[in-house]
Amino acid sequence: MKIDCVELLRLDMPLVTPFRTSFGTQTRRDVLLVRVVADGAEGWGECVALADPLYSSEYTEAAHRALVDQLLPRLLALPDVTAASVAPALAAVHGHRMSKAALETAVLDAQLRSAGMPLAEYLGAVQPSVSSGVSVGIHDSIPELLDAVDGYLDAGYARIKLKIEPGWDIEPVAAVRDRFGDQTLLQVDANAAYSRNDLRTLRVLDRFDLLLIEQPLPEEDIAGHAHLAAAGLQTPICLDESITSAAVAHQAITTGACRIVNIKPGRVGGYLEARRIHDVCAAAGVPVWAGGMLETGIGRAANLALAALPNFTLPSDIAGSDRYFRQDLTDPFTVVDGRIDVPAGRGIGVTPIPEVLAELTVRRETVRR
Ligand code: OSB
Ligand code: MG
Structure with missing residues (x-):
């Protein structure tokens, strides 16, 4: 394909409820x-970077600048572009995986729309719908947390993930187990808030039959996670922030740092690398699941396609549109019997609703070749 132009759009969208994690609200x-x-076709990608560099080093304004100053000039210099040529064209630039992923996804969407193929089919999806779990933030009190979890279970979510941090860990997990019982699928996510010295707290969490403990230690401390597992932690450790590529995933698995992997295409540079991680994990017998980054319907649609691959055997963090936004950018995704349908249309299968896009857009920048 020949790219005619690339447009960057910035939107300001209020969340339906504040979402607090160990790194911020x-x-x-x-x-x-x-x-x-490109060639008369349009393609969309959503950059998952958050407004501040608290989950990882990337943040929205920097991602925008990286695209304009570094990534787009390299890509637009190519006479002919396919999704497979994006990562090689950008490989000289270190990091900036979320920016790279958004650009690769937009190219892939345009390419698949031209070809008339759904992203799910292109990636090798085997399921028409995906099991939907929900990530529940840190609350001000246990009763408020229990109300929130009660609402999500009523809405049919297949699994609950509690955000934890030192001081908000054993008590909320115990309270949720006590109130909703042993049958509730339950896991926790620390977003790197603990240290190797917190083994005692983590061992107490072992008593609650959790599906997994996600990213207890810092992103760089892959060896620390292996150390926790070797020290006798029974609950499987799942890595999120630490897994930045298929090579790192392979290393984390072979060194015993994790038994489960959270896959977020934005974190690893795109859907093609995400699929390679899926394959590396499948070959090693390591189950994966689809993470989330509070995406709009644009990012959610593409994540659903990936989450329909065969080794995505644990419930996803892909929740319904109404868990995030009063008005999503696309037709809303809804949870039915704990599952969300994978879009069946060509490309990512959705586009922004023009009026909603116009209303929420606060900035636009067009880059031409
Ligand atoms: O660690 O999985 C995470 C949201 C933003 C940044 C990091 C994470 C999350 C979530 C929510 O847990 C996932 C979602 O509902 O999109
Ligand atoms: Mg996480």
């Missing part, structure tokens, strides 16, 4: 969308 989503126009 999100009340709005500072969204960066990439729109590629």
